[in-house]
Amino acid sequence: MKTLAAIAALAITLVAPLHAQGNIPVYGYRVVHSYPHDTHAFTEGLLYLHGYLYESTGQVGSSTVRKVDLRTGKVLQSAPTPWPDYGEGIVVWKDKLIQLSWRNHEGFVYDLATLRPQARFPYPGEGWALTTDGKRLYMSDGTPTIRILDPDSLKQVGSINVTADGKPLANINELEWVKGQIYANVWLTTRIARIDPASGKVVGWIDLAGLVPPADTLADPVNDVLNGIAYDARHDRLFVTGKCWPKLYEIKLMAPKPAR
Numbered sequence: 001m002k003t004l005a006a007i008a009a010l011a012i013t014l015v016a017p018l019h020a021q022g023n024i025p026v027y028g029y030r031v032v033h034s035y036p037h038d039t040h041a042f043t044e045g046l047l048y049l050h051g052y053l054y055e056s057t058g059q060v061g062s063s064t065v066r067k068v069d070l071r072t073g074k075v076l077q078s079a080p081t082p083w084p085d086y087g088e089g090i091v092v093w094k095d096k097l098i099q100l101s102w103r104n105h106e107g108f109v110y111d112l113a114t115l116r117p118q119a120r121f122p123y124p125g126e127g128w129a130l131t132t133d134g135k136r137l138y139m140s141d142g143t144p145t146i147r148i149l150d151p152d153s154l155k156q157v158g159s160i161n162v163t164a165d166g167k168p169l170a171n172i173n174e175l176e177w178v179k180g181q182i183y184a185n186v187w188l189t190t191r192i193a194r195i196d197p198a199s200g201k202v203v204g205w206i207d208l209a210g211l212v213p214p215a216d217t218l219a220d221p222v223n224d225v226l227n228g229i230a231y232d233a234r235h236d237r238l239f240v241t242g243k244c245w246p247k248l249y250e251i252k253l254m255a256p257k258p259a260r
Contacts, residue, residue: 022164022165023165024164024165024202024203024204024205025203025204025205025256026204026205026206026207026256027194027204027205027206027207027253027254027255027256028207028253028254028255028256029206029207029208029251029252029253029254030251030252030254031211031249031250031251032237032249032250032251032252033249033250034247034248034249034250035070035071035072035073035247035248035249035250036072036073036246036247036248037073037241037245037246037247037248038068038073038075039219039244039245039246040062040244041055041057041066041243041244042057042058042059042062042224042243042244043055043056043057043058043174043227043228043241043242043243043244043245044056044057044058044063044087044088044089044128044129044174044227044243045087045088045089045090045091045099045100045129045130045174045228046090046174046176046228046229046230046239046241047090047091047092047131047176047230048070048230048231048232048237048239049092051070052067052068052069052070052076053067053068053069053070053230053239053248054066054067054068054090054092054097055068055090055228056081056087056088056089056090056099057087058086058087058088058102058243059086059087060084060085060086061083061084063080063081063085063086063087063101064078064079064080064081064087065078065079065081065087065090065097065099065110065115066078066079066115067115070239070248073248077114077115078115079110079115079116079117081099081101081108082108082117082120084104085101085102085104085106085108086101086102086103086104087099087100087101087102088100088101088102088127088128088129089127089128089129089130089131089139089140089174089175090130091130091131091132091137092112092132093132093137093151093152095111095112095113096109096110096111096112096118097109097110097111097112097115098110098130098137098154099130100123100127100128100129100130100139101127102126102127102128103126105122105123105124105125105127106120106121106122106123107120107121107123107127107154108120108121109121121154123139123154123156125141125143126141126142127139127141128140128141128142128172128173128174129172129173129174129175129184129185130175131175131176131177131182132151132177133177133180133197134177135151136148136149136150136151136157136158137149137150137151137154138160138175138177138182138197139156139175140172140173140174140175140184142170142171142172142173142187143170143172144161144162144163144168144169144170144172145159145160145161145162146159146160146162146172146175146182146184146195146197146200147159148160160182160195160197160200161200162184162193162195162200162201162202163200163201163202164193164201164202165202169186169193169202171186171187171188171189172184172185172186172187172193173185173186173187173227174227174228174229175229176229176230176231177231178194178229178231178238180197181194181195181196181197181203182194182195182197183195183206183229183231184229185226185227185228185229187225187227188225189225189226190207190208190209190211190212190225190226191205191206191207191208191226192205192206192208192226192229192240193205194206204256206253208226208240208251211226211240211242211249211251212225212226212242213242213245213246213247217246218244218245219244220244223243224242224243224244224245225242225243226240226241226242227241227242227243228240228241228242228243228248237250238250238251238252238253239251
């Protein structure tokens with residue numbers, strides 16, 4: 001999913017109307033604050049907890065889970081994803097940090113306090129991202145279907161078929177639960193989909209094209225795309241970043257643009 005070679009291998013077709021909005025409102029944003037972000041962090045998963053960011057990074061041989069100081073971007077704790085897996089999304093459940101891998105059909109459970117690996121768990125297909133509503137886990141795998149997992153057994157107990165203007169939305173990537181909706185990066189685009197988990201319908205787009213760093217400042221402009229959403233529910237703060245971006249942004253959403 002995360003490399004130029006993978007683009008050809010997966011024969012990706014962007015299914016949802018990302019250029020023609022149809023009847024779905026498009027939200028703008030304003031930047032409240034920007035923070036340093038590690039330009040070597042190929043961001044696959046991101047979350048906010050108790051004043052810190054937790055981040056999962058990808059690429060075989062350099063995948064990690066890490067605890068990061070928000071204001072400085074300093075990595076406070078880090079653990080490598082077990083070789084040779086490609087790290088993907090993360091979620092916190094109780095005292096555990098749970099991480100997916102891309103194509104190895106297994107995920108990892110870490111002790112949240114120490115980031116020491118404790119267990120592995122299997123799943124079919126690919127793993128892209130995780131989030132939680134506090135009761136269940138939600139998992140993306142690059143398809144238009146979001147899996148619903150039991151957080152203790154990590155077994156699938158349901159699914160959500162995601163559509164935008166009646167068409168399946170492929171390439172659903174990093175996830176975050178925000179005020180009763182699932183926010184989802186759509187891989188290789190500059191948009192976040194706001195998904196109603198009850199119906200699976202995209203009820204809004206967030207257009208973040210203006211945050212993308214200039215191509216000549218990125219090591220790999222094709223792959224260093226928007227990815228990473230974290231939400232601080234206590235203070236109503238929304239954070240976004242991208243793979244190997246130099247900044248992480250706190251943003252506020254603006255009123256939606258008229259649908260075209």
